[in-house]
Amino acid sequence: MAIMTLIDAVRMAMDEEMARDPRVFITGEDVGPRGGVFRATLGLHEKYGGERVVDSPLAELSIVAVGMGAALADLRPICEIQFADFIHPAFNQIISEVSRMYYRSDGQWLVPMVIRAPYGGGIAGGLYHSQSIEAFFTHAPGLKVVVPSTPYDARGLLKSAVRDPNPVLYLEPKKGYRSIKGEVPEAEYTVPIGPARIAREGGDLSVFAYGMMAHYAVQAAEKVAREDGIDAEVIDLRTLLPVDKDAIVNSVKKTGKALIVHEDTHTMGYAAEVAAVLGDDGFEYLDGPIKRLTGPDVPGVPFSHPMQEYFMPNPDKIAAAIRDLAAY
Amino acid sequence: MPTDTATRASAQIGEQTLLDMFWIMLLSRRLDERSWMLHRQGKIAFHISAMGHEAAQVAAAFAIHRGVDYVHPYYRDLALVLAVGVTPTDFMMSLYGKQADLSSGGRQMPSHFSNRSLHIVSGSAPVATQVPQAAGLAFAIKYKQRCGLVDPNDTTQPRLALTCLGEGATSQGEWHEGMNWAGVHQLPFICLVQNNIYAISVPVQSQMAVEHVADRASAYGVKGVIVDGNDLLAMYDVMADAVQRAYSGEGATLVEAKTYRPVPHSSDDDDRSYRSRDEVEAWKRKDPIVRFQRYLTDEGLLDPAKIDAYEARARAEVDRAQADAEAAPLPAAEDALGDVYAPVEG
Ligand SMILES: Cc1ncc(C[n+]2csc(CCOP(=O)(O)OP(=O)(O)O)c2C)c(N)n1
Ligand SMILES: [Mg+2]
Numbered sequence: 001m002a003i004m005t006l007i008d009a010v011r012m013a014m015d016e017e018m019a020r021d022p023r024v025f026i027t028g029e030d031v032g033p034r035g036g037v038f039r040a041t042l043g044l045h046e047k048y049g050g051e052r053v054v055d056s057p058l059a060e061l062s063i064v065a066v067g068m069g070a071a072l073a074d075l076r077p078i079c080e081i082q083f084a085d086f087i088h089p090a091f092n093q094i095i096s097e098v099s100r101m102y103y104r105s106d107g108q109w110l111v112p113m114v115i116r117a118p119y120g121g122g123i124a125g126g127l128y129h130s131q132s133i134e135a136f137f138t139h140a141p142g143l144k145v146v147v148p149s150t151p152y153d154a155r156g157l158l159k160s161a162v163r164d165p166n167p168v169l170y171l172e173p174k175k176g177y178r179s180i181k182g183e184v185p186e187a188e189y190t191v192p193i194g195p196a197r198i199a200r201e202g203g204d205l206s207v208f209a210y211g212m213m214a215h216y217a218v219q220a221a222e223k224v225a226r227e228d229g230i231d232a233e234v235i236d237l238r239t240l241l242p243v244d245k246d247a248i249v250n251s252v253k254k255t256g257k258a259l260i261v262h263e264d265t266h267t268m269g270y271a272a273e274v275a276a277v278l279g280d281d282g283f284e285y286l287d288g289p290i291k292r293l294t295g296p297d298v299p300g301v302p303f304s305h306p307m308q309e310y311f312m313p314n315p316d317k318i319a320a321a322i323r324d325l326a327a328y
Numbered sequence: 329m330p331t332d333t334a335t336r337a338s339a340q341i342g343e344q345t346l347l348d349m350f351w352i353m354l355l356s357r358r359l360d361e362r363s364w365m366l367h368r369q370g371k372i373a374f375h376i377s378a379m380g381h382e383a384a385q386v387a388a389a390f391a392i393h394r395g396v397d398y399v400h401p402y403y404r405d406l407a408l409v410l411a412v413g414v415t416p417t418d419f420m421m422s423l424y425g426k427q428a429d430l431s432s433g434g435r436q437m438p439s440h441f442s443n444r445s446l447h448i449v450s451g452s453a454p455v456a457t458q459v460p461q462a463a464g465l466a467f468a469i470k471y472k473q474r475c476g477l478v479d480p481n482d483t484t485q486p487r488l489a490l491t492c493l494g495e496g497a498t499s500q501g502e503w504h505e506g507m508n509w510a511g512v513h514q515l516p517f518i519c520l521v522q523n524n525i526y527a528i529s530v531p532v533q534s535q536m537a538v539e540h541v542a543d544r545a546s547a548y549g550v551k552g553v554i555v556d557g558n559d560l561l562a563m564y565d566v567m568a569d570a571v572q573r574a575y576s577g578e579g580a581t582l583v584e585a586k587t588y589r590p591v592p593h594s595s596d597d598d599d600r601s602y603r604s605r606d607e608v609e610a611w612k613r614k615d616p617i618v619r620f621q622r623y624l625t626d627e628g629l630l631d632p633a634k635i636d637a638y639e640a641r642a643r644a645e646v647d648r649a650q651a652d653a654e655a656a657p658l659p660a661a662e663d664a665l666g667d668v669y670a671p672v673e674g
Binding site: 022023025051052057059061062065066067068069070071072073074075089092093096097100101102103104105106107108109110141142144163164165166193242 | 398400429430431432433435436440442443444449450452453454457459460461462463464465466467468469471472474475476477486489501502505506508509512666667668669670671672673
């Protein structure tokens with residue numbers, strides 16, 4: 001077992017999949033000799049050459065669309081969107097094309113591609129380098145949306161994404177690229193796309209989160225356990241689409257209370273879907289209100305430090321929300 | 329482009345192939361006319377036509393390796409896909425939204441062609457989305473050749489990607505980005521713009537400030553060619569050259585076929601509000617099928633009896649396709665739920 005950062009695990013997964021399958025290639029802005037602006041592809045251009053690690057034009061819709069065309073021709077593209085904030089030019093291709101191809105062709109044409117995008121705030125990135133975009137894309141059946149929160153999952157889920165016959169949007173919590181460290185075995189493994197993960201077992205209430213917020217939720221749960229004796233369960237949702245309804249309902253069956261945390265803005269955020277799943281299938285297990293802790297409904301994450309910190313959930317805010325709900 | 333008649337690519341086309349090209353154009357036209365009629369009769373919900381574009385499309389199809397090279401067509405490409413191997417019955421199934429619709433199992437509107445075994449890629453409705461995807465198909469061809477996954481001389485493998493769209497759709501960013509990739513990577517890619525001077529009602533002058541779409545080719549580092557899309561042989565010459573460039577690694581070609589749509593945009597359109605009957609009648613006199621039929625007659629390959637025989641065969645095929653489609657079952661309602669995700673192995 002080695003201790004590794006999240007971004008090292010992402011790079012390791014790509015390296016392994018490229019070594020395993022010559023159909024796997026990478027394209028995106030600055031992914032070549034520079035190794036990406038976050039260095040996720042560092043060393044891969046040198047190792048696999050310019051044919052397989054391809055600097056794209058500065059043009060997101062065609063990064064996705066060319067990747068899609070290559071996937072239709074049975075290659076295995078990994079398309080990097082430099083920041084999730086810049087995925088919107090490719091929205092049409094992802095929504096109208098990538099996610100619909102299998103359905104619209106009656107199962108003839110597959111799009112086995114991965115779109116990687118660093119997302120999320122708390123990094124002084126302002127409105128356009130901090131966005132959470134999952135709510136737009138989890139409304140697109142046909143697409144899978146995956147968000148790892150640990151290095152172990154980052155490697156295992158990305159390897160599964162590359163091998164999946166369906167398109168996968170792989171959102172990487174960029175604030176955690178280097179700050180989240182964890183154990184990663186030497187031996188190869190994959191983590192299946194679909195099931196959520198119990199990040200911390202507990203009996204008093206359930207906290208549902210993903211990405212950086214799953215990481216923070218575990219910290220918050222440890223804090224309230226220490227300071228208040230509250231035993232919170234943390235569910236790292238990690239696959240947002242398709243939704244793991246069973247994991248959501250089963251946890252609340254045990255705890256009776258639900259807090260959902262994300263850094264995306266509030267209205268129509270992913271938490272609304274988790275709450276709706278509990279409303280549909282978990283009603284009789286609930287003995288408290290379903291609570292949401294999210295970013296506020298403003299058009300983006302503001303730049304200046306006090307405003308940014310006001311926007312972002314953090315372990316203290318999550319701990320406070322856990323205490324409130326536990327006291328209900 | 330060789331201008332000398334004897335060295336023109338079209339001069340090498342065998343007599344039977346010339347007749348085959350005529351046949352596909354005629355079949356497409358008669359199938360198309362029947363579709364308009366079925367719509368007027370209230371039997372089908374929608375039709376969009378290839379009429380007037382048949383020469384451009386059939387020449388393009390015959391210039392590539394049909395059924396092997398990738399084709400990413402647009403909604404107007406009925407004659408093109410018939411030339412690649414789609415049958416009138418396949419098309420009729422889609423008109424009627426029948427389960428046996430090979431393109432989509434009745435999920436898509438008609439004329440959203442797809443046939444994986446013929447390497448015809450499924451298209452959507454937002455215009456020009458297919459262009460950067462076709463660049464991706466061409467990218468994959470080059471990738472596989474360069475990374476040793478296929479032999480570049482293996483003619484059983486796709487060696488180019490052909491995509492089509494209208495001149496109006498070239499205003500989309502998707503077109504620009506696709507052309508740009510094709511140029512940057514010198515891809516085995518052909519973009520065939522079928523310029524019929526209207527995008528629904530909007531004339532080409534309101535669409536672009538340059539006279540020809542092909543004028544933009546140099547901006548992408550690809551070769552641009554303008555051709556009379558109603559002249560089947562001229563069209564074939566241009567396409568054959570583009571195909572040769574793609575196969576030999578010389579890169580992408582933008583072919584602009586000047587043509588006209590003598591019918592409304594679709595069964596939902598009324599073209600009297602945006603163009604004169606005189607204009608339409610003038611273009612009908614340049615009909616590509618009449619023109620090629622005259623050429624073949626002059627060459628001694630067709631005569632009135634042979635033409636009658638082709639017409640009878642077309643009518644019979646269209647009748648049979650219609651009857652088959654009308655008799656075929658509709659999809660089950662719950663087929664709406666299928667094919668959202670492909671199963672994951674292992
Ligand atoms: C993105 C998008 N906007 C609008 C439409 C509606 N629409 C369908 S076809 C068309 C005109 C296309 O004209 P052109 O590209 O010249 O092709 P043509 O139909 O003339 O062959 C329009 C506006 C569409 N399908 N997609
Ligand atoms: Mg047009």
